[in-house]
Amino acid sequence: MRISALAAEVGLPVATVKFYLREGLLHAGAASSATQASYDDGHVRRLRLVRALTGPVGLSVQQARAVLQLVDEPGDDLYSTLGRAVGALPPGGAEPGEASDPFPRARAALESLGQVYDPDFAAVAQLERALAAAADAGMPISPERLAHYGRTTAELAAYDLERMPAEPHAAVEYTVLGTALYEPVLLALRRLAHQDAAVRRLGRPG
Amino acid sequence: MRISALAAEVGLPVATVKFYLREGLLHAGAASSATQASYDDGHVRRLRLVRALTGPVGLSVQQARAVLQLVDEPGDDLYSTLGRAVGALPPGGAEPGEASDPFPRARAALESLGQVYDPDFAAVAQLERALAAAADAGMPISPERLAHYGRTTAELAAYDLERMPAEPHAAVEYTVLGTALYEPVLLALRRLAHQDAAVRRLGRPG
DNA sequence: TAATATTGGAGAGTCCCACTATCCAATCAC
DNA sequence: GTGATTGGATAGTGGGACTCTCCAATATTA
Structure with missing residues (x-):
């Protein structure tokens, strides 16, 4: 799952997901290349949790x-x-x-x-x-x-x-x-x- | 009681008291002239309440x-x-x-x-x-x-x-x-x- | 009475925060 | 090969809660 799919799944703008990555609320995805990382269900759950907390x-x-x-x-x-x-x-x-x-x-x-x-x-x-x-x-x-x-x-x-x-x-x-x-x-x-x-x-x- | 005494009583800067007056959280004092108003215990209590709420x-x-x-x-x-x-x-x-x-x-x-x-x-x-x-x-x-x-x-x-x-x-x-x-x-x-x-x-x- | 300090009032400035937008070079996908 | 997407970084935005600066009009004090 790429970042755009992750963002869509949780209903957030991509920019906001990037923000949470930068702030350390969400762990980075598995990098497959310099410009690609893949995210899984764990990231989805974590993002939902972050939204619940904030x-x-x-x-x-x-x-x-x-x-x-x-x-x-x-x-x-x-x-x-x-x-x-x-x-x-x-x-x-x-x-x-x-x-x-x-x-x-x-x-x-x-x-x-x-x-x-x-x-x-x-x-x-x-x-x-x-x-x-x-x-x-x-x-x-x-x-x-x-x-x-x-x-x-x-x-x-x-x-x-x-x-x-x-x-x-x-x-x-x-x-x-x-x-x-x-x-x-x-x-x-x-x-x-x-x-x-x-x-x-x-x-x-x- | 003038505004500086009021502010001192509650422990707030005068500027903040003025801010609350502007914002309508605190009712104006009794104006005795163009540049003077007097405040009473009601204002003190109100300010304490405002601070508790905010x-x-x-x-x-x-x-x-x-x-x-x-x-x-x-x-x-x-x-x-x-x-x-x-x-x-x-x-x-x-x-x-x-x-x-x-x-x-x-x-x-x-x-x-x-x-x-x-x-x-x-x-x-x-x-x-x-x-x-x-x-x-x-x-x-x-x-x-x-x-x-x-x-x-x-x-x-x-x-x-x-x-x-x-x-x-x-x-x-x-x-x-x-x-x-x-x-x-x-x-x-x-x-x-x-x-x-x-x-x-x-x-x-x- | 003259000099100094304070006041009410209003506008502008500051600081912090949670985003949000823009760029860019490196891939991907077709 | 060509346009779209990505990770990454930097800068910008808008809101909120003060906070600062001015100013003319008093009060207070010497």
């Missing part, structure tokens, strides 16, 4: 590259690879400062939920930022609501973990792509559940 | 303006105002095409969950895109997983709805800001719950 998931090209690299070559320490991979996804929190307690809100929240508090994990910074943003905007999250959210998300996580593959490479792919691709589904479902509940409570319009 | 929540200036306008002046039809307001938030799905069944995956999903299917609601398009993206990327969501996510998000929505204020203006603010500000919290909590579950299953590193 489109609906909303990653920048840089972020997508970071995620894909970790999926392509996970380190030998599964725990830290998972942490880094998920940390490469947006929204991405700030770096931990020099303060003795860099993430006070997140720490308090996690302790009250009885969960691990590992300040190196990027999602802790995300949580801190999100909690601070809500409070700054005048809608702080009550401890009660936080507890409810924590219980519910723990249930979601337990479900996902039970289905995680045992083999490390597959586990990283499952975790990263599951996080990136399923989060939008969860958010859409929550919004629709709000609508459903609102209809039941407020009655149908018109 | 920062952690990730809205563009356009999106933030749309959201804030709906919060500022909700229509008389609460149901449609809520729908439009939440629809103004990202990721924002595509327009419904001319097809007889524009959102096949989303419709099937909602029907299997026993929820309302209203193709005018923007989150339906979001769900369609998210489901399509997952499938395109080679990780389609199984009906079983969808059912689980649906049950869990319904529980979240029920909790939120119970706490929605009765007065329309407050209800719109609660719903829109709750959606925009609490979604990042939920995502961070889910990622942390994954980590917590992973530690329990894989054991601590090192």
